[in-house]
Amino acid sequence: xxxxLRERAIVVLVLLLVALVGGIAAVRPGTVTADWxxxxxxxxxxxxxxxxxxxxxxxxxxxxxxxxSIATGAAYLLxxxxxxxxxxxxxxxxxxxxxxxxxxxxGVAVFQVQPLVMTLGTGLMTEGVLVVYSQKIIANQPHVPQxxxxxxxxxxxxxxxxxxxxxxxxxxxxxxxxSRSGFGRLxxxxxxxxxxxxxxxxxxxxxxxxxYAGCGLLAAVAGIVLVGTTNAADLSLANVYLLPAIAAAIIxxxxxxxxxxxxxxxxxxxxILTVLDSLLTLLDAPEPVKxxxxxxxxxxxxxxxxxxxx
Amino acid sequence: xxxxxxxxxxxxxxxxxxxxxxxxxxLEVRAGEVHALMGANGAGKSTLVKMLTGVLRPDAGRxxxxxxxxxxxxxxxxxxxxxxxxxxxxxxxxxxxxxxxxRLAGVAAAEVRRWMEQFGxxxxxPGAVVRELPLPLxxxxxxxxxxxAEPDILLLDxxxxxxxxxxxxxxxxxxxxxxxxxRAVIFISHRLAEIAAICDRATVLxxxxxxxxxxxxxxxxxxxxxxxxxxxxxxxEARRPDHRAAGRPALEVKHLRAGExxxxxxxxxxxxxxxxxxxxxxxxxxxxxxxxxxxxxxxGGVILADGQEVRFRHPADAIGAGIVLVPADRVQxxxxxxxxxxxxxxxxxxxxxxWGALPMRAEGARVAAAVRRLDxxxxAAAEVRRxxxxxxxxxxxARWLAxxxxxxxxxxxxxxxxxxxxxxxxxxxxxxxxxxxAVLLFTSELPEIALACDRVVVLFGGxxxxxxxxxxxxxxxxxxxxxxxxxxx
Numbered sequence: 001x002x003x004x005l006r007e008r009a010i011v012v013l014v015l016l017l018v019a020l021v022g023g024i025a026a027v028r029p030g031t032v033t034a035d036w037x038x039x040x041x042x043x044x045x046x047x048x049x050x051x052x053x054x055x056x057x058x059x060x061x062x063x064x065x066x067x068x069s070i071a072t073g074a075a076y077l078l079x080x081x082x083x084x085x086x087x088x089x090x091x092x093x094x095x096x097x098x099x100x101x102x103x104x105x106x107g108v109a110v111f112q113v114q115p116l117v118m119t120l121g122t123g124l125m126t127e128g129v130l131v132v133y134s135q136k137i138i139a140n141q142p143h144v145p146q147x148x149x150x151x152x153x154x155x156x157x158x159x160x161x162x163x164x165x166x167x168x169x170x171x172x173x174x175x176x177x178x179s180r181s182g183f184g185r186l187x188x189x190x191x192x193x194x195x196x197x198x199x200x201x202x203x204x205x206x207x208x209x210x211x212y213a214g215c216g217l218l219a220a221v222a223g224i225v226l227v228g229t230t231n232a233a234d235l236s237l238a239n240v241y242l243l244p245a246i247a248a249a250i251i252x253x254x255x256x257x258x259x260x261x262x263x264x265x266x267x268x269x270x271x272i273l274t275v276l277d278s279l280l281t282l283l284d285a286p287e288p289v290k291x292x293x294x295x296x297x298x299x300x301x302x303x304x305x306x307x308x309x310x
Numbered sequence: 311x312x313x314x315x316x317x318x319x320x321x322x323x324x325x326x327x328x329x330x331x332x333x334x335x336x337l338e339v340r341a342g343e344v345h346a347l348m349g350a351n352g353a354g355k356s357t358l359v360k361m362l363t364g365v366l367r368p369d370a371g372r373x374x375x376x377x378x379x380x381x382x383x384x385x386x387x388x389x390x391x392x393x394x395x396x397x398x399x400x401x402x403x404x405x406x407x408x409x410x411x412x413r414l415a416g417v418a419a420a421e422v423r424r425w426m427e428q429f430g431x432x433x434x435x436p437g438a439v440v441r442e443l444p445l446p447l448x449x450x451x452x453x454x455x456x457x458x459a460e461p462d463i464l465l466l467d468x469x470x471x472x473x474x475x476x477x478x479x480x481x482x483x484x485x486x487x488x489x490x491x492x493r494a495v496i497f498i499s500h501r502l503a504e505i506a507a508i509c510d511r512a513t514v515l516x517x518x519x520x521x522x523x524x525x526x527x528x529x530x531x532x533x534x535x536x537x538x539x540x541x542x543x544x545x546x547e548a549r550r551p552d553h554r555a556a557g558r559p560a561l562e563v564k565h566l567r568a569g570e571x572x573x574x575x576x577x578x579x580x581x582x583x584x585x586x587x588x589x590x591x592x593x594x595x596x597x598x599x600x601x602x603x604x605x606x607x608x609x610g611g612v613i614l615a616d617g618q619e620v621r622f623r624h625p626a627d628a629i630g631a632g633i634v635l636v637p638a639d640r641v642q643x644x645x646x647x648x649x650x651x652x653x654x655x656x657x658x659x660x661x662x663x664x665w666g667a668l669p670m671r672a673e674g675a676r677v678a679a680a681v682r683r684l685d686x687x688x689x690a691a692a693e694v695r696r697x698x699x700x701x702x703x704x705x706x707x708a709r710w711l712a713x714x715x716x717x718x719x720x721x722x723x724x725x726x727x728x729x730x731x732x733x734x735x736x737x738x739x740x741x742x743x744x745x746x747x748a749v750l751l752f753t754s755e756l757p758e759i760a761l762a763c764d765r766v767v768v769l770f771g772g773x774x775x776x777x778x779x780x781x782x783x784x785x786x787x788x789x790x791x792x793x794x795x796x797x798x799x
Contacts, residue, residue, distance in 0.1 A: 180667060180668050180670065181665065181666055181667055181668060182658075182659035182664040182665040182666060182668055183659075183665040183666075185652060185655070185656075185659050185668065186659055186665070188645070188648060188652070189645050189648065189652065189656055192645040192646060192647050192648055193642075193644065193645050193646065195642050196642060196643050196644055196645055196656070197656070198605075198624070198625055199603075199605070199625055199635065199637065199642065199643050200625070200629075200643075200656040200657040200660060200709065201624075201625050201626040201628075201629035201630075201657050201660040202626070202656070202657075202659075202660045203624060203626055203660075206662065259645065259646075259647045259648065260647050
């Protein structure tokens with residue numbers, strides 16, 4: 001039984017997700033509708049995208065604490081420059097993600113800075129630069145382009161969230177890339193034993209720079225989807241997403257020590273966290289109590305999962 | 311030797327998931343004997359040892375010590391029952407001093423000291439930090455600690471592997487002393503000569519079952535080997551004709567120099583040849599292999615691959631030039647949590663242009679061919695860390711078979727590997743040479759040189775002090791030369 005579960009840990013996660021949804025249906029009958037499911041998916045998409053980048057890095061044994069700052073920054077740059085051309089503004093936002101990601105990668109891989117320290121530093125720098133930037137361009141009122149609003153909050157046929165049409169292909173690409181591409185293989189390999197990779201002729205730094213750049217880019221994409229949902233670019237847009245993005249990957253079974261995990265689990269992890277959030281909202285508990293519950297449940301899940309898979 | 315039975319393990323069984331490590335192992339150790347426990351890698355030796363010492367609990371069977379059945383819940387419980395073990399990797403905390411480690415273990419410091427002095431280790435200060443002491447000394451310190459507990463049964467798990475002869479002699483002396491005092495020693499080693507010299511009886515495991523108890527002294531060696539392998543052993547293949555081609559060397563090294571240890575080494579290696587490197591510990595051989603494999607840059611001298619001068623900045627450069635390395639420590643070279651397939655296919659994705667979609671079918675075929683050729687046991691293929699040591703080493707070699715190479719560097723590839731796998735590996739090296747590859751082989755076990763090589767160079771003090779055909783390289787000649795005693799013919 002245990003063995004069966006270990007090999008299909010994702011089944012347990014999905015069951016848990018179903019149980020949580022069932023819990024909501026029990027607490028507030030009539031809540032779980034097609035509309036509610038669509039909303040949940042809509043809100044889970046930015047988290048899932050950001051957690052995707054985080055998954056890549058956890059696989060290499062690294063981590064990125066700058067994803068929330070990148071997401072906020074990308075969204076803000078996009079909104080602040082939309083007036084000069086929406087496509088250029090989009091490129092600017094994505095470019096920021098790529099740039100900070102590359103910086104992270106070079107710091108970690110070439111200068112051997114601890115990933116925690118490096119990404120904490122670049123995250124703080126990004127936030128600081130953003131504050132200065134927002135004060136400089138105060139004249140130019142940020143506005144979120146229409147297509148981004150559609151992406152972040154629109155529905156097809158009134159049900160299917162448009163951001164799924166971005167998230168699903170990205171998810172497929174990530175899952176396929178991790179299992180069926182040379183780069184994906186190397187993410188696991190570098191996380192498992194970098195010395196072995198070097199001895200096998202792999203230039204480890206290239207893999208790491210690629211992974212951090214990819215994570216930065218995904219964080220920027222997540223920020224842009226998020227700003228489409230909120231339709232307001234402020235400087236604390238994605239702050240609350242940092243820890244859930246990491247937690248989604250860990251709950252999904254990706255080891256923080258590297259070498260083990262995958263994106264399928266992360267997706268379910270992101271959905272569980274989103275459903276959990278709406279369950280706690282429904283319970284009408286005071287904010288501190290919600291936070292305590294949220295934290296405790298994440299801890300329980302991570303502990304249970306580790307016992308199951310190890 | 312016909313003492314009372316001190317320890318009896320009956321029908322011990324243990325499985326890990328779907329892998330059966332032990333089916334039914336029996337072991338009987340009497341007072342006043344040194345008892346060898348033998349078996350090929352993967353036969354279940356380590357699992358049985360872990361059960362005897364309380365690290366693991368058996369699924370079935372029982373352990374009886376002095377007539378009392380025990381279920382050990384921890385190593386401490388085994389210790390209380392009078393069974394103390396010393397392992398290949400000393401159980402000492404690296405960042406503490408020797409003295410602190412003894413206090414941690416709760417043994418009498420004076421008694422440990424007495425043993426250490428007997429081993430000629432009186433010079434090791436109690437304040438010395440463990441991390442800074444060489445491994446052979448640590449093994450003896452660990453042994454001294456075990457002896458201070460005055461165990462009835464002393465379990466020595468491969469502690470003589472790669473131990474210098476003078477230190478190994480102390481281990482043998484302890485074993486004989488324990489026998490003389492009417493106690494018992496369980497001795498595990500891959501070296502048959504040691505077993506024959508000091509053990510009274512040997513229990514042989516194969517595939518998780520005790521297949522026989524042998525007296526190793528009287529011509530028992532071949533019998534042990536045949537029990538371990540399950541077949542009658544083939545004599546080491548007859549000497550082959552000299553394969554050495556006359557043409558350009560595959561690898562040539564001139565006046566190579568690196569660090570303190572590698573002073574001035576020159577040799578050439580031709581396609582179709584297995585060139586042995588013989589040396590005592592620390593004569594520059596590690597630096598030599600690292601330089602040729604691109605793991606470190608030499609301070610001087612020249613390396614030529616196929617006649618072209620090369621300067622490697624990264625192992626990738628060496629691999630690109632057709633030179634690949636099988637290191638001594640397989641843990642360094644493997645991805646422990648990944649599958650056999652991913653481990654073997656690792657170098658296939660080393661270049662940027664291989665980062666795209668994997669050619670799954672072609673890769674699968676290459677990996678399968680390498681697995682077949684090396685006869686790798688794939689029962690636990692999902693995670694390489696669950697394979698036995700010998701199979702892990704085969705995975706490292708299979709990697710290069712799947713990738714391709716012109717020159718294979720093997721640095722002590724058979725360290726800690728059972729005799730069956732050893733013979734497979736040597737047969738493979740011969741085969742590779744016969745098909746035109748060049749092989750450079752360092753081994754710490756001198757008798758193996760004559761078995762596998764065509765020619766041998768001897769290093770001493772970072773220089774080549776001798777070169778001879780392998781046929782002339784018997785152990786005494788090599789030993790003399792490796793100690794820098796005589797210029798070999």
